[in-house]
Amino acid sequence: MTRQVITANRLRDGDVVYLAENGRWTPWLDEASVAETAAEAEAFMKIAEESEAACDVIGIYGMPVEGERLEPVSTRERIRAKGPTTRTDLGKQAEPDFAKRA
Amino acid sequence: MYQYDAYDHRLVRERVAQFRGQVVRRLKGDLTEEEFRPLRLMNGLYLQLHAYMLRVAVPYGTLSSEQLRMLARIARKYDKGYGHFTTRQNIQYNWLNLEDVPDLLADLASVEMHAIQTSGNCIRNVTADQYAGVSADEIEDPRIYAEIIRQWSTLHPEFSFLPRKFKIAVTGAPKDRAAVRVHDIGLQMRRNEKGEAGFEVLVGGGLGRTPIIAKTIRPFLPKRDLLSYLEAILRVYNQLGRRDNLHKARIKILVQSVGAERFTEMVEAEWQHLRDGALELPAETIAHIRAFFAAPAYETLEAKVPAFEAKRFEDRVFSEWCRTNLAPHKVPGYAIVNISLKATGEAPGDASAEQMETVADLAERHSFGELRVTHAQNLVLPHVKLADVFAVWQALAAAGLASANIGLITDTITCPGLDYCNLANARSIPVAQQISERFEALERQHDIGDLKIKISGCINACGHHHVGHIGLLGVDKKGEEFYQITLGGDAEEKASIGDIVGPAFAREKAVDAVETIVETYLARRQNGERFLDTYRRLGLAPFKEQLYDAR
Amino acid sequence: MTLVSREGIQEDPWVFVADDAALPEGGAVVITLERWQRDGNALLARSGRLGICLRSDEMAEALAEALGHFDLVALEFPQFKDGRPYSSARILRERYGYTGELRAVGDVLRDQLFFMLRCGFDSFELPDRANVKEWMQAFEEIGVVYQPASDGRRPVPGLRR
Known part of the structure; x- marks a missing residue:
C-alpha cells in the first residue's frame, strides 16, 4: 500500500496537524507517524477517531506521502x-521552525 | 445608510451571545461536529485548509468609514493583517481561531455588522447594484428593498433549514450590475404601464455544477407584495426542493424539473394564501427604510470642473485611471470612483488593513463617509466631488490602490481557490496573477477593451467562470491542476452561460491559451466590437482552431 | 425521550401506534397518515382521542379536510437539517387554523427549538441526553423577531410603527 499519515485540523484553531507517536498531534509533517501497512493505517485511524471524539481534532483522514522526507x-x-503558494509570508512556511526543518 | 435601532442592536447582541454558547458547547463536546457545522455555517464560519474562515456580511455592499476601519482592526487583531472581498460583496478572514470568533463578532456588532446567514442552507446576505443611489439610470435605490429583505430573512423560522443555500439579488436599474439572472431570486425594478415602480421577479438562476439563467415568473410585482411573494417562492422551494441529492437541491433544479410555468402556478397558488396578510409592506414601512438611504447633502456644483479637466490633460497616468475607474454620478460635479483591488501580481479582492484604513479615510473626507463593495471584488467611493478626484487618486496611488484597470482584462473575478479553500480542485489566484502580469501593459489592455475573465478553482463556481467572457475552471487531473476554458459567458441583461472550448489546459499553458483567445479576437474583430460581440458573431470555431488545431 | 412544552416537562398521554400493531380499545393514540387514509372510519368509531404523525415528505395539505378529528399532530424531523416540517407547521396553524397540540418529534435538537416554537410547535420530544433546563433556554435566546409567524409575536417592522 501507499505509505500514509493521518491528518486533521485542530478543533480550537483549525491548524493542520498530523498524528505522531503516542496519539500526539503535531503541526509538522516530518514528525508524523507513517503507516507502512494497512493494519498500521487502521490502528492509527482508531487512535485518531478517539481523539476526534474527545474534541481535539476534526476531519481526520489518511494522506499518502512519498520519499524519505515525507512529501505529500x-x-x-x-x-x-506549507501555506498559500501566493503568500509565502503566511502559514507554516513562514514560521521559524519550518525553515529549521527544511 | 441604514442605521440600527434598539431592536437591531438587540438582535445582533443576542445572536453573538447565542453563538458564544454554541462554541462553548462544541468545545465541551456537547455538540458533535455534525451538529455544530450547520450552526457555525449559519454564522459564516467555515473550516478551510489552514484555519477557520469567517465570512462577514456587507449587506448589499454598503459600508461606512467606521465599519471599514473596524474591518481593518479585526484583520490585525484576530487575523493576519488582511481580508478578502468576495463576489457576494462580503469580506472573509482566513486565519481565525474558533475561540476568538465570538469576540470578533462582538466587535463587529459594535459597528452594526454581523456574519448572520453568510453561509448555510438559508437565505444568504442580499446583494445589490454597487452604484445604488448614485447612478442616473435607476428607478429606485435597490438597497431600500434589499434592507427590507435582509430584515425579513434574518433568523426566518421557516426558512433556516432549506434544501440548499438561497441567494437573492436586487437591482434598481435597467443596466444589471448585480448579476440578478444568476441568482436563486433576482429582482429587477420595473415600471408598469401606470408608471408605478415594482419588480420583475426572476427565479432559478445559478452557477455551480448546473449553470442556468433565471426565468421570469412574474413580469411585475407591486412593492407592497414583495415579502409575501418571496415567502410563497421560498415555501414552495422548502417543501418541494430535493433533499436527497446535494447537487440537485438548488431551486434552479426544481424550476427546471417542473418547468417555469408549473412552478409559477405553484407560487401563485401559495401566494393566494399569503398575500394581503401580515407580510404586506405598508407604504410607511417602505418610507421608514427609504429615509435611511436619502441622498447626502450634495453641493450645487458645475458639471464641468476646469481644474479636474486640466489635471486629466496634464497627467497621462491620472488620465488613464480616470478613463476606466470613474463612472458618471447622477449629481453634476460628482463622480463615482472605483478602487481596483486587482494590482499586478496581487491576489484579486485582497486588501491589507492599511489599505482598508486609507480607503476609510478617503471615504470620510471625500465621499460622505460611505463606500461600496462590488461583486467584481473592488471598492467604490460613491460620491466624490470632481474637484477632489485628483487628490483621491494621489492618495490611492500612495497606497498601491490606483490600478487603472476597471472593466479591463486584468480586472478578473477570482475565487480563493486551492491556496485557501477546502473545496477547491486547483489554484485560482496564481492564474489571475499571471494574467495580470502577462497583460500588464495598459495600452494593450485598452486595445483589448471590455473583457471579463472569471476564474473558479472548482465547479462550485464562486469565481463565476460560467458568466465570464472568458471563464477558467480549475480541475484536478490525477493530482495535476488543469484549467477548462469557457467563452461567451455574460452576467448582465443578456445573460448567457459560456461554452466549453475544448479539453482543459495544463497549468503552465493556461495563460498562453488565454492570450491565444485574445489574439484571435483582435485579429477577427470588426469595427468597435467588444470581445463578447465578436464571439457571439463567430462562435467557438475560430478560437478552437487557434487553440487546438494550430498546434 | 422527554416531552416538554414551553412551560417545562410534560406527562405524555399519547401512544404512537405502528401501522401493523393493533389499536388499544381506548386511550389517546397517534397513527400515521397511511393508516388514517386506510382505516379512517374505523378509527373515528373508537372512543379514545386521535392524533396523527406526518413524515417530513407528507404535506400538511393532506390533512386539510380531516384536521377536526385530531387533538394532536406530530411532525417528524428525520434529521434536524430537514426543514420541511417548519412549513407544514405554519400551514396547519395559519392556513387551517389548527389549535390542537403540534408536536415536534424525531431529530429535535436544542438549537432548532427557537425556530420550531415560532412556526407553531408547542410540544417537543427531546432526546434522553438533553439537559432539559439548559435546552429550554433556547426558547428565550433571541428576543427580537423580524417576521410574522405562528407564535403571535409582533415583528420589528410592526413595533416601529
Whole structure:
C-alpha cells in the first residue's frame, strides 16, 4: 500500500496537524507517524477517531506521502503542509521552525 | 445608510451571545461536529485548509468609514493583517481561531455588522447594484428593498433549514450590475404601464455544477407584495426542493424539473394564501427604510470642473485611471470612483488593513463617509466631488490602490481557490496573477477593451467562470491542476452561460491559451466590437482552431 | 425521550401506534397518515382521542379536510437539517387554523427549538441526553423577531410603527 499519515485540523484553531507517536498531534509533517501497512493505517485511524471524539481534532483522514522526507503526494496536501503558494509570508512556511526543518 | 435601532442592536447582541454558547458547547463536546457545522455555517464560519474562515456580511455592499476601519482592526487583531472581498460583496478572514470568533463578532456588532446567514442552507446576505443611489439610470435605490429583505430573512423560522443555500439579488436599474439572472431570486425594478415602480421577479438562476439563467415568473410585482411573494417562492422551494441529492437541491433544479410555468402556478397558488396578510409592506414601512438611504447633502456644483479637466490633460497616468475607474454620478460635479483591488501580481479582492484604513479615510473626507463593495471584488467611493478626484487618486496611488484597470482584462473575478479553500480542485489566484502580469501593459489592455475573465478553482463556481467572457475552471487531473476554458459567458441583461472550448489546459499553458483567445479576437474583430460581440458573431470555431488545431 | 412544552416537562398521554400493531380499545393514540387514509372510519368509531404523525415528505395539505378529528399532530424531523416540517407547521396553524397540540418529534435538537416554537410547535420530544433546563433556554435566546409567524409575536417592522 501507499505509505500514509493521518491528518486533521485542530478543533480550537483549525491548524493542520498530523498524528505522531503516542496519539500526539503535531503541526509538522516530518514528525508524523507513517503507516507502512494497512493494519498500521487502521490502528492509527482508531487512535485518531478517539481523539476526534474527545474534541481535539476534526476531519481526520489518511494522506499518502512519498520519499524519505515525507512529501505529500497531492498539491492540496502540499499547500496544507506549507501555506498559500501566493503568500509565502503566511502559514507554516513562514514560521521559524519550518525553515529549521527544511 | 441604514442605521440600527434598539431592536437591531438587540438582535445582533443576542445572536453573538447565542453563538458564544454554541462554541462553548462544541468545545465541551456537547455538540458533535455534525451538529455544530450547520450552526457555525449559519454564522459564516467555515473550516478551510489552514484555519477557520469567517465570512462577514456587507449587506448589499454598503459600508461606512467606521465599519471599514473596524474591518481593518479585526484583520490585525484576530487575523493576519488582511481580508478578502468576495463576489457576494462580503469580506472573509482566513486565519481565525474558533475561540476568538465570538469576540470578533462582538466587535463587529459594535459597528452594526454581523456574519448572520453568510453561509448555510438559508437565505444568504442580499446583494445589490454597487452604484445604488448614485447612478442616473435607476428607478429606485435597490438597497431600500434589499434592507427590507435582509430584515425579513434574518433568523426566518421557516426558512433556516432549506434544501440548499438561497441567494437573492436586487437591482434598481435597467443596466444589471448585480448579476440578478444568476441568482436563486433576482429582482429587477420595473415600471408598469401606470408608471408605478415594482419588480420583475426572476427565479432559478445559478452557477455551480448546473449553470442556468433565471426565468421570469412574474413580469411585475407591486412593492407592497414583495415579502409575501418571496415567502410563497421560498415555501414552495422548502417543501418541494430535493433533499436527497446535494447537487440537485438548488431551486434552479426544481424550476427546471417542473418547468417555469408549473412552478409559477405553484407560487401563485401559495401566494393566494399569503398575500394581503401580515407580510404586506405598508407604504410607511417602505418610507421608514427609504429615509435611511436619502441622498447626502450634495453641493450645487458645475458639471464641468476646469481644474479636474486640466489635471486629466496634464497627467497621462491620472488620465488613464480616470478613463476606466470613474463612472458618471447622477449629481453634476460628482463622480463615482472605483478602487481596483486587482494590482499586478496581487491576489484579486485582497486588501491589507492599511489599505482598508486609507480607503476609510478617503471615504470620510471625500465621499460622505460611505463606500461600496462590488461583486467584481473592488471598492467604490460613491460620491466624490470632481474637484477632489485628483487628490483621491494621489492618495490611492500612495497606497498601491490606483490600478487603472476597471472593466479591463486584468480586472478578473477570482475565487480563493486551492491556496485557501477546502473545496477547491486547483489554484485560482496564481492564474489571475499571471494574467495580470502577462497583460500588464495598459495600452494593450485598452486595445483589448471590455473583457471579463472569471476564474473558479472548482465547479462550485464562486469565481463565476460560467458568466465570464472568458471563464477558467480549475480541475484536478490525477493530482495535476488543469484549467477548462469557457467563452461567451455574460452576467448582465443578456445573460448567457459560456461554452466549453475544448479539453482543459495544463497549468503552465493556461495563460498562453488565454492570450491565444485574445489574439484571435483582435485579429477577427470588426469595427468597435467588444470581445463578447465578436464571439457571439463567430462562435467557438475560430478560437478552437487557434487553440487546438494550430498546434 | 422527554416531552416538554414551553412551560417545562410534560406527562405524555399519547401512544404512537405502528401501522401493523393493533389499536388499544381506548386511550389517546397517534397513527400515521397511511393508516388514517386506510382505516379512517374505523378509527373515528373508537372512543379514545386521535392524533396523527406526518413524515417530513407528507404535506400538511393532506390533512386539510380531516384536521377536526385530531387533538394532536406530530411532525417528524428525520434529521434536524430537514426543514420541511417548519412549513407544514405554519400551514396547519395559519392556513387551517389548527389549535390542537403540534408536536415536534424525531431529530429535535436544542438549537432548532427557537425556530420550531415560532412556526407553531408547542410540544417537543427531546432526546434522553438533553439537559432539559439548559435546552429550554433556547426558547428565550433571541428576543427580537423580524417576521410574522405562528407564535403571535409582533415583528420589528410592526413595533416601529
